Each structure stands twice: as C-alpha cells, then as structure tokens.
Amino acid sequence: MVSLFDSLIHWRPDAEEFTAPLQSKKPFKLLFDRLPTGIDNNRIDVALSQEFMDRCRLFVRRSMMHDVTENYWGEPPPPPDNKDLQALREGYAGLMELTVDRARKHNRLEMVQLLQFSVVKFLLGLVGQEYDRLRSQVQRAKGLDSHQSSGRSVQLHDRLVLLARNEPAIRYRITRRLFRELLKIENMRLGKLRKSVLGLSWPIPKPLLFNPMLQLPSLWADEQVMGHYPLVCTDREDPDAFDRVNRLVTGLFADFLPSWCWGTEPLDPFDSTCSDIQTSARRSQGEQDGLVGYGEILMLLKRSLQPAEYESGNCSWLDIPENIDRIVYSARHSGGIRTDHVVPLLQTTWPNDKWPGFHHRLMKQILKAFHGSRIERDLLACHAAPAVYQELNRQVPVRLICQYLAGRMTRRELQRKLNSLQNKAVPVQVVKVLERMLSIIKSMPGPRRRRRVFSFLRHFALFRRDLKQAYQAHVAMRRIHLLVRPEDIELSRRNGSLLEFPLRRELKPEQHRIRNHVILKADVRGSTAITSELRNRNLNPASHFSLNFFEPINKLLESFGAKKVFIEGDAVILSIFEYEDTPYQWLCVSHACGLANKILQVVDTQNVKNRQNELPELELGLGIAFSEEAPAFLYDEGHEIMISPAINRADQLSSCSAAVRRSAYGGGLGCGVMVMAPAASETVNKESSDKLIRYNVNGIELDEPAYYKLKSELSFRRIVLEVGRRALNDHLLVGRYPDLEGNMHALVIREGVVTVWDGEQAGLEAVDGGFYYEVIRDPELIAYAIEQTTRRRHTLPDTPATAEEDRPRPGLFH
Template identity: 30%
Template structure:
C-alpha cells in the first residue's frame, strides 16, 4: 500500500527520440611494431618537418608579439610558409593514402595522420622553447652591456614573463591554426582520394583537428574550460561536479531512461527505487560493456541534449513545420515529443537539484561576467564558492585584503554580493536554461576529452624516428613506415606486378582506304591526324605506353609496379583512356562530316592480367609477350554476322555479347567463341572488373531508368585519379550473356556468363550520378 502512494509515473524513455551516438573505429592493432617491439616506427618527410618548425616559429612569434625577424619581412615570410606548408601536407597525405592502398590496410593512413599530429605538437613545444631561450639570451646580453638601459632590461624581463605565462594558450592557438590548414586540405584535395580508395573517411580524425584539448598540457584548467567549453567543473574530491562524477551521473540517468523504455522494472515501485534497481540490474559483463558503450555514445553527442530537453528549440522547429504545412502525423509526433521533453526536463531538474549540482551550475554561469575582475589573484573556483557557500566568503574577503597592495588595486565585493542575491531570487525558467546550457557544454567536453584520450594512446604507440641507426635497422627489418614528399622518394624503376592491355580496332579501315584513294586523298595522314596522333597526346595522362601499332589498330599497356601505389589504377586508367579515345574519334568525326570525309568507328577491348608480362628484344626494341593482348583483341572485335543483323542501335549502350554455340562447344576450347556487337563500344574482361572494384570504391545501381527507356539494368560507378591528379568518373554495365540463335539472334535463354561494358553515353552518366545521389 505504501508503494502505491509513492508511485510516480514512468519517464517517457528514449525510444521517442532519434538519439545520435558518437563512436570511433580508430585502431592500429594490425600494424607492424618497430624495432623496440612496443611502438610503430614512423619516418615523416624531413622537409615537411622543417616546414612545420618554420611555420610554428612564425606563428608563435606573431601570437606573443616577440619577433626575431625584421618587420618588413614578417607578412611575406608568414604567407610564403603557409602556402608551402599546405602544399607539403597534401603531398605527405597523398603518399600515406597510396601506401595504405598498397598495403590494403586503412590503418596505415590512420598511422600517418596521428604521426603528423604528434610531430606538430613536438615542433610547437620545441619552437616555444627556442623562443624562451631567445628571450633569456637577449636579457643576458642586455644585462652585460656597458650602456645597459634599466627600462629596456625591465621590458625584456616582462616579455619573458608574458611568454612563460601564456605558453599553453599560445601553443593551443598555434596548434589549432596548423590543424585548420590540415582540415582545409582534407576537405578540398584529400577527401575525394580517400573516398575513392576507402569509401567514407573516418569522422573522428577530422573532428580531432578541431579539438582544443589535444593542444593542452592541462585539459582541466579553469580558464581554458570556461573560454573554450563554457564550463567550470570542480576538482576537489568533495565537489559533486567533478568530471568523473558528472560522467557517472549522466551515464546513470541515461541508463535509467533506457530501462524505463524496456519496462524491465516493476511499475509499482517509486521512481527512486527504480533508479537504484536500474543501476544494480544484473547483466553479463559483455552485455554491460556493450550497454555502457552505447550509453556513453549518447552522452558524447551534445545534440542529444537539445533533442531531449531544449523545448525552446523544439517550439521553433514545430512552428517551422506548421509554416511548411507538414503532415498531421508529423505534427502530432512533434507535440508528443514536446510533452515528453517537459517530463524529462522536470526529471533532470529534480535530479540536479537533489544532488546540489544545480546551484553550482547556476553560480558557474552567473560568475562568468565578472570572474576576470578577481582572477588573479583568485581562481574561478574560489569565486564560485563565494557565490554558493557563505562560509567561504570570509576567507575570500581576507585573501583579497592581503593581496590588495601586491596588485595595487582594491577589489570591490558588492558585485559578488549582488550576484548572491540574484541567485536567491532566480526563477526555475532561468535555472532550467542554465541546466540545458551546462549539459550541452559538458557533452561536448566529454566527447573531446574522449577523443583526446584515444589520440594520446595512439600517439604513444608511435616512434617518430630521426636517428640514422634506428632508421637503418627498421628499414632492414621492414618495420619502417615512411610518409614522404615526392622528391624524397627513392629513385629507380620498380618491378612490374601486373598489367592491363587496351586494344583499339578501327572498323572498316580497308573500305575507308579504298574510298580515299579513289578520291585522290591520303588515308595515311587521315588516320594519323584523326586517330594515332591525338591518342599519343593523352598517353601520359593515363600512364599508358604503346605496345604495337598497325594500320588499323593500336595496342597500349598500363603497368602497375611494386611499391608505387600512386599508379595502382591500371584498369581504371585503361577505362578512362578508352573513353577519351572514343571522345577523340567523335570530335574528329564531326569535323570530317563537315568536309564529307569518312567517319571512323572503333571497337575497344580491355584485358587485365594479375601478373607481369614477358619481354624479348629485337636489337634495341623491346617486345612484349602477354596473353592479355590476344584476349583484348577478341574483346575489341565485332562479328560481321551480328553487325548485319543489328544495323541501327538506338540504345545508350554500344556493346552486346551473345553465345551462339552450345555450352559443350565452349567447354571444349580455350578460345573465345562468343559473338559480339562492338561499335564504338568498350568491353572489359571479368578479371579486369574484379581488379577495378579493388582500385576504387564502386557503387552499384540495379533497376529501371525510365528516362532512357532502360529496364533491369545493373550499373556500377566510381571515380579514379589520372596521373596528373584529375578525377574522372566511370560508369560500367554488367549484363548476362544470352544464348541465341546465331541466324537471327533470337534469344533462347540467359547463360551464367556475364560481360562488362565501359559506358560512354553522357545521358547515362548524368542519370547514374542522379541515381547514386538519391
């Protein structure tokens, strides 16, 4: 009966709110340990490290106002170093991504990013020590000078005191500015490359660059927390708002609200008992760990506080929905959510009032407008104690009286006393606003501190090697990770790992030659100017090389070499090269039609082999031997019988493959017996498609495209970098090979075989991009 009278309704729980969660997948457990068997050995570009030191020194001098270079050269020197630094960072990160791709291990890229951050912190601290040494040596020279000016000497000593006092603040500002350069480069130049290779980038590493805590030696400094996080947490054992106590309280509140959702505790119990039982409910260790990770992920998201408690924001959003004439169900759900917010606000308010936290939170915000008038000599925590603890006021008054002469000013206490009165008269609405503000700020700090701890642990596992002996030992044992600038890479051509062949075959070249000869025209110059010469001009863009040229065909190769991951896009670049070859043909065909010259048609085959070709030499001429050449020749072909049947192709596709013989006949031979329609089409072999899927992040679309009158198509799309760094999009079609009657191509059935076309239709590219985005 007693329990009945103590009953309080359940809280709405969390199921009514789309809670966000913050987690990170950063791990370096698959990396090879260095020579000390504890840390990973990393060598960063010496030029990049020197650039970091130069720029950090200039930024420190700018922030402290103590320059070591003439005034005229300051701005130009700073601008020059900033531009140079951005460029070098982009090159080092590009090298890191390429090496991660070579190792097929994203953790190599993580290692490079953490290593660069650690190096930045080391260089900032080292350059700050250099500036302190410069100030001290200047003071010594001034003191030893015969014509020493006492005022000048005093000014120099004040400068040194200022530099020492502002060390952490300046290091933080400089570190954040350097990291801002990194964020800019990641967003503009590096992001596309990472997404092309690995898919989505890790948000944690991007967020880390804007995290102020990683640049501080003491993340609990009162001034730092107030200025950066709008917080003033206690640090004494008895303080209820200590960081550890706050984390524990937030976890327990969220755990209780989640437990309210599951109805795992009897409704007949009063709420306080339910809270205690929620904390004591028995679970397996693994389940408890999983639950704690999930709850902590919620606590690390400041936006969850607005979602749960910020009714003012919710009302604004509701009014906006009404203006936009949202559906009734949406408006009803929003009203229910606001009702739940009111209940949760009341619950949080009672919880923080009961523990004495609300008074401290209110005082921490009320003091922010005046604490700098008293600090120093006091510290913010003493001002806070003055506002909430009457017993501490006498001690504060006595301390200010004692320090009055030292600071040569009087400290008026009436502003503090007025704040005490204001706090006593403060209504619930303002206190609730302060509570929401505090919780949002605390969640942000908790997230950043969590990220800082992960970064610190990762940085401690890195050995930034500069010693020549350690470098040599680590290299010899293949345990050294190097992230260098292009000119620092070791020279020498690496062995070929695999290769891709492109065969482009001109259709009807014999007929074109005959027609042009009859008209007294030169077919050789026509083929040269309209086909061979323009293609030669784009070879370097795709790192392609000529293998063989005959009158009506060209064979090209793209190699992938050991330890040169920037070139490990042989299939993607072959596809891009083939697309450009067709674009060249189309461009010249338009010109030829104006002058009534024959138009050219191509068939292109691309074949990838996962091994190196062999070579023989005829004098100084190197001749390649590879099965890929023969297969590319088959893929580039067009069956005359099929061409006669398909006279007009209105499809956006230019390649169709058919099986005109039985499965038994195909099994008897290694030859390619399939029939092809390949007119201005590009066919890629199956091994090449699998390799392409490893080279870049391919996104698939299956379905209909009504605008192009296409049904049940299977398309893949992705982007790759050319050798110059320009990104090009590819669209490929995967289709089943139908078994047909070779006489009329009437379909009998679909076989298990598939073929792959590299598409060239502009309309198809536009439609595919729209489909992938949506």
C-alpha cells in the same frame, strides 16, 4: 530509480522505446593492429616527410614569436608570412593525397588513420618544443648579460616571467591556429578526395580528430577551457567535481542507459587525489613522446567512468549532445518547468500519446535533482564567471571568481587572495563587481535558472563525450613512435617495420616500390661474323657496335622507361618497372613492345649500312615476358644483379630453332614469329619450358601473361584477317599507346595458332588451346589493320562480343 508505486500509476517508456528516436553512432574502430611493430617492439614506427616537418617548424616558430612580441613584449611583431602558412597546407595535402592513393591500391585504410594521428601527435609535440626553445633562448641571453647591471638583463628577466605566466595561453593560441588550418584544408579538399577515392570522408571521426580537448594546454587551464566547456568539472582543487556531476546525470537517466554507462562505485578519498592527477600528468609528459593532458584525462575517467565504456570505446545516446535537446524540448514546457527562452518545439518523435506526461515528470525530476544543490550553485557561478572576468579586464583569475560566486569562499578569503595577486587588481572594485553578480545570481528568476540547468546538461554531455574521445586519441597516438634520428629511421627501414609518409617529390626512383615488371630480351645473331669481317679490314668492332647499335638503343631507353639489366656481345636484356606511386605510367608491356619495335628499326638501319659496306647483316629475335611481382636484387661488390623468372622466359621467346631456320620451309618464312609444337617423335633442340619450337627472325613474341597485361593496359579493336593473308584462325588486335614523352604510337598484335612441326614444315593441324602472340612489324599489314579499324568505326557503332573475348583468360593485373 522509480518506485514500484510510481511505475503502476504513471506511464514510463522502457529503455528501447525511450532511445528509439534518439540519434546513435557506431564506436570508432582503430585499425592499427594491422600494422607492424617497430624497433622498440611496442609501438609503430613512423617517419613523416622531412620537408613537411621543416615547414611546420618554421611556421610554428614564426607564429609564436609574432604572438609573444605582439601580446607580451610590446615590440613591433615581425609580420606573419602567408607563404609559410600556404607551405604548411600544401605539405599536409601532399602527404594525404599520396597516402590516399596508396590506401586505395592496397585496400589499407589504416594508413590514412596512421597519417592523421601521426600529424596530430607531431604538431602537439612541436608546439611544446618551440615554446621550450624560445624560453631557453631568452634564458641564454639573460645568462650572457647577467654579469652586467644593465637594463637589458632586467628586460630579459621580465620576459621570462611573462613567458612562464602566459605559457598556457601562448601554446593554446598556436595549437588552435594549427588545427584550424588543417581543418580548412580537410573541409575544402581532402575530405572530398577521400570520399571519392575511398568512399569515406573521415576514417577518423572529425569530432575525435579535431577535439578541442586535445588542443587545450591543460584541463586546469581555466581561461582556455571556458571557451569550450563549463568550468564546473575542471576545478583543480575539487577533483571529484566531474564524478559528482556524472553520477547525478547518469542516475537521472539510469533506466535508459546501458549498465556500463552508469557511474563507478565511490572511491576512497585517499585512493585518488588531485595530487595523484598532477603526478600522473607530469609522469606522462616525462615519457618519450608524452603529450600534455593525457594524465589528467585518464585520471578523471578512472575516477568516474567504467573501463567498459572509455577503454572499449562503447557509445550510448548520451555521447551525442543533441540528444539532450531532443529530449528536453520534445514537449511543450509548462508550469514548473517553463524557461525564459522560447525554443522552437522539436518534432515529437515518440509516438505514444502518454509521452508529454512522462516528459513533464522527467523534467521536474531533473530540476529537483539540481535545485539548491552544490552542482546548481557551481553551474550558475561558472556560467556568469567569464563575463565577470572580462569586466575585470582579465586581472582576476576566473577560477577565483567561480569559487566566490558559488559560495565556496568568504569575503575575507577573497580579500586575502586579491591582495596576493601580482597584477595589482584593486580589491575594493573587484569585490563590488563580484557582489553585484552574486546578487544577480541569488535573485535569478526560476525560468532563467531552469534554462541554465537544461543548457548545462547538454554542455556536460559534450564535455563527457570529448573526454572519452580525447582518451581514444591519446591511446592511438601513444602507439605511434615518430622517428627523427637518421640511425633509428635506417634501422627500422632495414627491419621492414618503418611506415614512411613522404611528399611525392621526395620519392627517389630507387625508393619507389615496384609492383611488377617486364623483361625484353634481344638475341643478337650475326655479330660474330661482322666482328670477324671488321677485324679482317683492320676496323674496330667495339666502336662499330657502340656507334651503330648500342648508343642508338641507349637513347631509346628514357622514352620508354627502360633500364639495362645487362648487355653481352650477342644479347641485350632490358627491364621496365611499374611503380606503385606512378599509376599514369602503368603501361610497361606497351612500352616494351614499342621499345622492341624501335630496336628493330635500329637494326634495319644498321643492316642498310652493312649491305652498302658488304658486311654481314645482323639478325635479332626479341622476347617480352611479364611478371606481376617485383624482381629480387642481389649485390656483388656494389653491382646490382636482378633475379627474375621473366629473364629465362624472355630468353626462350627470343630464341630461334636451328632446325627450322636451316630447313627449306624456314628459308621461305622471312621476318616474323612462328611457334610450332613438335611431333610425337620430334626432339626439341633447345630446352624450353613449354616444349615448343620457335622461329623468330627479326620478330617480337610476347608470353601469355604479357599479352593479357597488354590487353588490360590498352583498348584494342579486333580484326579478323582475310583469307590468304594468314593461315588458320589468326587475327589482329589494334590499339594505340603513349610513350613517356607523350607521343602516340600504333600497336598491332597477332594472335597466332600453334601448329605441329613434322620435321620439315608446319602442318595445318592446330594444337588444342595453343596460341602465341606476335608484335606485328610489317608496314603493309599494320596499314591494313588500321584501315580496317577506321572502316569499322564508321560502320559498326557497337562491336559484338567475340569468341576470343569469351575465351577463359588469366586475371588482369590492375
């Protein structure tokens, strides 16, 4: 804090003015609260693709064996297989692509977050599992040879010692490679995919997901930590190191930081010791799905930061390390703050012309706080230690080097510890190297020492940020329950709490999620008369209908993605589903129309044979009804029974009024569909939800939801019929669609006007708002419609809006 006297003499910006030019970021928002709780009533149940997990396990197993045999066992290592690596990459990409597709359809970004954290948790746990497996394998081999005094037993013992001594390095190298490969595929493909589909490249910030701190085997693994952070804050024997530095840094900038960013009150030294940290870490690892490092991270944060900062995920300008450089190099260094390194002056973004003076005083204040302090000695020693470690051929622990160079150890203590080393480092030579480096540090020129301090500030901000983000990642991963046992997966699936991430080829048709469906009902008429006539001629009706009707229809189903609901003697009911993961097949009504046309062609062919054999002809009425929901299913002794309101609706559409059919008017209508409303005194013979009278002889009628779903599937051209071709205001819609085999088909739809049935014929009076929709089968009318569309395409480049297009309609179903 600055005294009142200093504030009156020297200008200093307020917090808002100081932070205005600095970069800022929004807190990360985890969306897991939108997800269901799993079978343990605590965590989220996740099942990753079995194929993906097997690929990862094989890659880690082979990579670890190659690493160990090459670096420690002195054997020719098995050559790494690039196929394993490619399989891992493609597996992860496949999981992400399917998840992004689902997230877009259902607006569920949390599913992408869940997949990324689940994969990270799985991989971190997998490396530990494979290390334990390798160690157990060597132990079992040693146990088998223990009764023999053989060189093989001694060799296996030495291998176990090497594995134990180098466990952190082995785990770190394998983990780093896994994350490096994931990051490559993220940068090359998946980030761009998410950006184009979801509008967001990284639902989880990249620095959080690929945080080096998550990949470290421990915060006390000095050899691995020093590749990313200064060793100042991670001394196992000095648990207060991070807290001490944090208090110094936040104290220097206290006037410009939120109060929740200041250090915590000093703790009683007996409240939390290094032993507590290690105990917490072991407890965390012992928990189910526990990950390495969580306990160490949590205890460091508890000792130094306020819960309002790390638990709530609050962010300040200090969480962006580049802001340190922006502040330090915002004005030219001179006098007592000059460094030995020429850094390009950053563009000054503080508009006040008094900023250089304040900047100079702030830099002097920073240097004064570090000068001659324990922290400065530690940071200089830790900066020099990695180079000395390499010079000594990695024979002396890097922490031992740090402690001696920082003046925390006498030469006698150093000699004693060097003598206890198992790698036979020569104490005399080690001491000479350390004394030479110690002399360099003590005689270090002021400008270089100041550069070390400013550089350390930036690296400390990076360590502090990564520590907070590692905590956030661990909290997220601890909410995930990765299910592996088949019984747990099945239990969670039955409870509706399982969130599965399969590869697309692992999806089975019965496991696809149905988004909507269409029902096609074919009401068969005349089958009774044909059956009776066949029996009179001593012929088999069953084989006749099977060969000439049902089998030809069965051959059509695959091309249009249809399934049988059930078949009776005088009715055929078929269904076509749209699945969530097959958007390229979302043409269920188009396919139902095409299938209905093909069924009628089968009947036409059958009727030609019937006429030749002097048998009664078959007559059909077909109805197509659409539902924007998935059907329900019941099971009776293993038989699936579909429940859908579209079945009843399709039944109504396929029906034909007996009164109209027997009338003189009906006798002259021929094939097709006509829908009429009864006169006020007219009684509808067949119960109908819309109270309409239908004439449907070898015709196909769509209900209104199916009609508008069809218009959302295809691009139609509207054709107004010429006078004399149809009555009233009927018009045609002409389009084309592909079946599942890629064959294109023309489709012509007539929108007819409902008229009034007076008991004898349909009048010219139209019912207000009454329309019905028929799939045209008349070859002449289809040819006429196609001809009109071709003519319009050449003469009318722009089709104006029509009354039909402006009329209110139901919402689309995509």
